[in-house]
Amino acid sequence: MKWYSVFMASLGAALVGCGSGNSLVNVNIDIEVPLQIELPAPTVTNPPEDTGGPVLRAQNFDLAAVGYVEQEYFLEGTARSFTNVNAFLNDGLWEAEPTGSAPYKIRIVVHKPADPETNLSGGIVVEWMNASEGFDLPVCWGLGHVQMYRNNYVWVGVSAQAAGIEGGPLSLKSVNPQRYASLSHPGDSFSYDIFAQVSRALGNTEGLDILDGKMRGSREACGHGEAADRLVTFTNAVLPLYLPQVFPELMIVGRSGGAAPLSQAPQADIPAPDAPQIRADSQTLVLNLQSETDVTLRGSAASRQEDSSVFRLWEVAGSAHLDYYSTDDGRDDATGEPRFAAIVEEDTIDDLLQCDQPVNSGPMHYAFNRALAAISSWRGGAPRAPDRLQLDEQGNLVLDSNGNALGGLRTTYVDTPAATLSGLGNNGSAGCELLGTTALFTADRMASLYVDQDGYVQSVRQAANSAVAAGFLLRRDADAIIEWAPSQWQAQVGQ
Numbered sequence: 001m002k003w004y005s006v007f008m009a010s011l012g013a014a015l016v017g018c019g020s021g022n023s024l025v026n027v028n029i030d031i032e033v034p035l036q037i038e039l040p041a042p043t044v045t046n047p048p049e050d051t052g053g054p055v056l057r058a059q060n061f062d063l064a065a066v067g068y069v070e071q072e073y074f075l076e077g078t079a080r081s082f083t084n085v086n087a088f089l090n091d092g093l094w095e096a097e098p099t100g101s102a103p104y105k106i107r108i109v110v111h112k113p114a115d116p117e118t119n120l121s122g123g124i125v126v127e128w129m130n131a132s133e134g135f136d137l138p139v140c141w142g143l144g145h146v147q148m149y150r151n152n153y154v155w156v157g158v159s160a161q162a163a164g165i166e167g168g169p170l171s172l173k174s175v176n177p178q179r180y181a182s183l184s185h186p187g188d189s190f191s192y193d194i195f196a197q198v199s200r201a202l203g204n205t206e207g208l209d210i211l212d213g214k215m216r217g218s219r220e221a222c223g224h225g226e227a228a229d230r231l232v233t234f235t236n237a238v239l240p241l242y243l244p245q246v247f248p249e250l251m252i253v254g255r256s257g258g259a260a261p262l263s264q265a266p267q268a269d270i271p272a273p274d275a276p277q278i279r280a281d282s283q284t285l286v287l288n289l290q291s292e293t294d295v296t297l298r299g300s301a302a303s304r305q306e307d308s309s310v311f312r313l314w315e316v317a318g319s320a321h322l323d324y325y326s327t328d329d330g331r332d333d334a335t336g337e338p339r340f341a342a343i344v345e346e347d348t349i350d351d352l353l354q355c356d357q358p359v360n361s362g363p364m365h366y367a368f369n370r371a372l373a374a375i376s377s378w379r380g381g382a383p384r385a386p387d388r389l390q391l392d393e394q395g396n397l398v399l400d401s402n403g404n405a406l407g408g409l410r411t412t413y414v415d416t417p418a419a420t421l422s423g424l425g426n427n428g429s430a431g432c433e434l435l436g437t438t439a440l441f442t443a444d445r446m447a448s449l450y451v452d453q454d455g456y457v458q459s460v461r462q463a464a465n466s467a468v469a470a471g472f473l474l475r476r477d478a479d480a481i482i483e484w485a486p487s488q489w490q491a492q493v494g495q
Contacts, residue, residue: 036243041204042077051179061334066149076105079190092279096237102186111155116212122153128223131161134168139224142326143368146336189267192238221247232259257299275302292423293321307385315389317408318421320360320436338484355428360436362421363411384471416463443493460485
């Protein structure tokens with residue numbers, strides 16, 4: 001690998017954080033910039049005709065109702081794998097270079113405004129879909145689709161990993177072999193270059209134009225869970241190689257304490273270290289959104305780092321890695337109706353998972369909406385830096401008298417609680433341990449906290465307005481929460 005010193009970067013802090021004052025740091029680093037590599041544009045084609053529609057567990061409503069269409073495309077090209085040049089340490093300052101190539105053919109699913117003249121005021125969210133269960137799961141979409149639709153985003157879901165295409169009984173080739181027979185994935189060592197090439201395809205107007213010519217906007221990558229771990233490696237090792245910049249902004253949601261390997265069998269095994277941070281000299285703006293489950297059970301507390309002009313860490317109190325909204329109820333939410341602010345006790349998810357306790361029905365989708373708005377406008381003003389979740393010496397969450405976590409990004413769900421909401425403590429079907437718990441307060445408990453419905457609604461209104469002012473809740477979402485508050489009281493206490 002040919003490397004050369006280009007300049008001394010001085011990355012100044014943008015906004016002073018609020019809360020306990022997590023420090024924003026000025027970073028002065030000699031940046032060794034790699035000799036950047038050309039990023040080819042893949043060939044874009046339509047799926048075979050008369051083979052059904054896209055296989056994707058997404059919305060239950062008609063996209064036409066929100067002025068959108070869903071289209072699927074096949075992308076075909078040659079992808080590169082990578083090898084490390086230096087030792088991968090927890091500082092994230094990793095060096096990599098291409099080491100091999102292989103042909104690929106994958107699919108993407110696109111949600112875009114039906115009218116191609118629509119101004120993309122939000123931009124383009126490109127999601128590395130989670131394939132940890134052997135099928136594509138669009139968790140970023142599941143959390144933030146309302147914000148995307150009401151602000152004219154394009155969402156692009158990418159089958160970046162082999163498992164989503166042919167990994168199990170719910171993979172693409174298993175569900176619809178006729179439609180997806182031609183797809184071919186060379187293995188996850190090539191997934192990073194495949195994902196980058198999707199960005200190149202979105203800007204290419206030669207041949208089949210995915211964005212209908214006039215749809216242009218900023219590109220924000222997003223990944224959740226296993227996909228988030230892959231985006232950590234992508235950011236630290238691979239993203240600096242591309243010119244021009246592939247993704248100016250990244251949302252890393254629900255990462256573990258570690259990261260994905262740069263390369264794996266049948267290629268060379270190149271693992272990541274145990275607790276890598278995002279490289280401090282990143283030329284991409286990174287917002288890392290974490291739940292209580294991620295910080296504790298999944299170990300991301302070990303990879304905590306200072307907020308800076310290019311990095312923000314938002315740890316959301318009262319949230320779980322997955323929850324009722326992102327896995328079930330939210331598929332019915334087209335416009336952000338107030339009823340989706342409800343805190344409920346549901347122990348069954350999508351008729352597939354049966355958990356021992358009611359799963360978390362907390363605020364993660366609202367935090368995601370605010371994070372998406374924040375990263376979209378970051379270059380015009382950096383997001384606020386909230387407190388981190390409070391942990392004791394053993395790494396456990398510190399709880400208040402209601403059993404809810406102290407610290408972290410605060411919303412009405414924990415500052416005017418109607419339940420104990422946790423990212424921990426559930427069991428049952430495989431996966432329930434990531435879904436957290438909800439325990440609604442009794443009528444007596446609600447009365448002791450708020451006296452009556454008017455007292456509860458007023459407390460919710462004050463907490464919602466405070467969260468908006470702090471920069472951690474959108475006004476439209478706050479209004480929905482406030483509007484639902486009387487119904488929440490009546491469901492738990494009665495008239």
